[in-house]
Amino acid sequence: MMRRLLFNLMVWSAVLIVAFPLFWMVVTSLKPQLELWARPPAFLPIEPTVEHYVTLLQDTNFLVYFRNSIFLSTATTLVVIGVATLGAYSLVRFTYRGRESLAMLVLFTYLLPSVVLILPLYLMMVKLGLANTLFSLVLAYTTFALPYALWLLRSFMAGIPEDLESAALVDGASRMGAFRDVIFPQLLPGIISTALFTFILSWNEYLFALVLVNSDASRPLTTGVMNMLISSFNIEWSLLMAASVMMSVPLIIAFAFLQKYLTRGFGAGAVKG
Amino acid sequence: MAGVTFSRVRKEFAGFLAVEGLDLTIEEGEFVSLLGPSGCGKTTTLRMLAGLEFPTSGEIRIGDRLVNDVPPGQRDIAMVFQSYALYPHMTVGRNMEYPLKKRGLPKAERKAKVAKAADMLQLTELLDRKPSQLSGGQQQRVALGRALVRDPQVFLLDEPLSNLDAKLRGYMRAELVELHARLGRTMVYVTHDQLEAMTMSNRIAIMLAGDLQQFAPPQEVYRRPANRFVASFIGTPSMNLIDGQLSRSDAGWHFTSPGLTLPVPALRDSAKAGDACLGVRPEHVHLGHGDLQAKVQLVEQTGHENIVVLDVAGGNRLTGRTPSSQVPQMSEAINYRIDSDQVHVFGPGDTGARLNADG
Numbered sequence: 001m002m003r004r005l006l007f008n009l010m011v012w013s014a015v016l017i018v019a020f021p022l023f024w025m026v027v028t029s030l031k032p033q034l035e036l037w038a039r040p041p042a043f044l045p046i047e048p049t050v051e052h053y054v055t056l057l058q059d060t061n062f063l064v065y066f067r068n069s070i071f072l073s074t075a076t077t078l079v080v081i082g083v084a085t086l087g088a089y090s091l092v093r094f095t096y097r098g099r100e101s102l103a104m105l106v107l108f109t110y111l112l113p114s115v116v117l118i119l120p121l122y123l124m125m126v127k128l129g130l131a132n133t134l135f136s137l138v139l140a141y142t143t144f145a146l147p148y149a150l151w152l153l154r155s156f157m158a159g160i161p162e163d164l165e166s167a168a169l170v171d172g173a174s175r176m177g178a179f180r181d182v183i184f185p186q187l188l189p190g191i192i193s194t195a196l197f198t199f200i201l202s203w204n205e206y207l208f209a210l211v212l213v214n215s216d217a218s219r220p221l222t223t224g225v226m227n228m229l230i231s232s233f234n235i236e237w238s239l240l241m242a243a244s245v246m247m248s249v250p251l252i253i254a255f256a257f258l259q260k261y262l263t264r265g266f267g268a269g270a271v272k273g
Numbered sequence: 274m275a276g277v278t279f280s281r282v283r284k285e286f287a288g289f290l291a292v293e294g295l296d297l298t299i300e301e302g303e304f305v306s307l308l309g310p311s312g313c314g315k316t317t318t319l320r321m322l323a324g325l326e327f328p329t330s331g332e333i334r335i336g337d338r339l340v341n342d343v344p345p346g347q348r349d350i351a352m353v354f355q356s357y358a359l360y361p362h363m364t365v366g367r368n369m370e371y372p373l374k375k376r377g378l379p380k381a382e383r384k385a386k387v388a389k390a391a392d393m394l395q396l397t398e399l400l401d402r403k404p405s406q407l408s409g410g411q412q413q414r415v416a417l418g419r420a421l422v423r424d425p426q427v428f429l430l431d432e433p434l435s436n437l438d439a440k441l442r443g444y445m446r447a448e449l450v451e452l453h454a455r456l457g458r459t460m461v462y463v464t465h466d467q468l469e470a471m472t473m474s475n476r477i478a479i480m481l482a483g484d485l486q487q488f489a490p491p492q493e494v495y496r497r498p499a500n501r502f503v504a505s506f507i508g509t510p511s512m513n514l515i516d517g518q519l520s521r522s523d524a525g526w527h528f529t530s531p532g533l534t535l536p537v538p539a540l541r542d543s544a545k546a547g548d549a550c551l552g553v554r555p556e557h558v559h560l561g562h563g564d565l566q567a568k569v570q571l572v573e574q575t576g577h578e579n580i581v582v583l584d585v586a587g588g589n590r591l592t593g594r595t596p597s598s599q600v601p602q603m604s605e606a607i608n609y610r611i612d613s614d615q616v617h618v619f620g621p622g623d624t625g626a627r628l629n630a631d632g
Binding site: 095161163164166167168169170171172173174177181182185186 | 325346347351352358362371372375
């Protein structure tokens, strides 16, 4: 009983430590400018206000960045899932020379720090005429999200019995038909968790966005907000916190709905990957 | 309806020969078992017939139609898998409907056929359940039902009973035989269980390491096994096999092994004196009388009979049967007799051919 109490106490303190910055973020975004530097700091705003949110939405580029981020993350996720699903299918179902080495080789991307990759990537984008576009970021994000997605989906795919597909083929389905009717529904939890990983990775990415994109029209939220609210002389704390809240909202919603798939994804990777 | 023909079918997987020059003709409406130990090529043979594997060379025909390059869905076959391979996200009804849907049948007709098959297999109550909510036996029946709805030319069954418990297996064996009689369709059944093959088939094809050993009706396979491997594989308890020497005198052929000399029935012209193997079914070793002697090593009482293992001089062992009323004592010295008309003589080696003149 005592141990249990102690354990609960520890867990809850851990939760508090992790959750406090998030709480402070929300509180700060709701405090009027005057209360911000009050001493001693008030836990809850005395006169809560949404003026920072209104300012962000009306007077800044926030919505442009937000739209860019949504587009960027969605496009990356679609490309990565499309390629990784087919790739995983190939790696699991077909036998060909060099199949295993190919799968290993894909992971080599992770052996190099992204700082090393970023300049060659930038030069390539310039040559392709894609510099300063959102599309260049989609390509860049794909390079580092794809290997992980491929391996994750591969372990999910390996968990689907081959007999299921054989049965569908005998029942009269084409290979594509068998994939759509039988493999895809079985793979769905894997696809969802992989998609979530990819989306989060793209949503939070900063370094590539900083280097590859330099115009306000195609900046995503991460670099956009930093660029807009943090200068050498001043940090707009209230606006920054309001922006942070709004940046977190899509992820929190996604997590809430898809959490059970996400944990299953971790499990799959641990056992079979 | 159609039979199945394999002509000189070979299948190689990267450096591994799975099936070698298989010639097999299955008649229309026949129930044929492919029997053999694991790795003998029986499942590969079935998968080639299904179109899930393609032969390296040779021809496979269903009826008169060459199907070598025909995809599985267009072969007019249905298959039951060892794992049942039920689609987990579909209900029982939708599982059974799937092959009909893929063939573009109108909905009303699909429903009618599913209902009919479900009725035949007592699945009507379960149509709305998911496969995970069913017992092993029920899942097995759904897999059968999914094959049944289409009324295909040929049924392929890949060890469909191996995941059931012994009692249910016995029951399903009888069900399948009845189903075959009712449908009159060609059925090809893969199994490693000789009892299933013996009790259900019209003919058994026994395979070893990619080679067909014998293709004959069950009783024929039991009474006149083509070679030593078939003899050892068919029958429980299995046939006694004793290595020794074959010699010929004016009186005929004799078999000699340490502690055992026995006249043997007429042999083929090709039989030669020298190394050979004697095969005796346990029911042809008669205990309690006769002029041979041995020590009782082990007695297994199964209820309706006793299985007795004898220690014969010279290190050989013999298994015999006695009725349940006759229980020999362990370590007891016992007289016995071998029915020398009923013995088999095989050439040397694991697949030494049977040399008896009646085969």
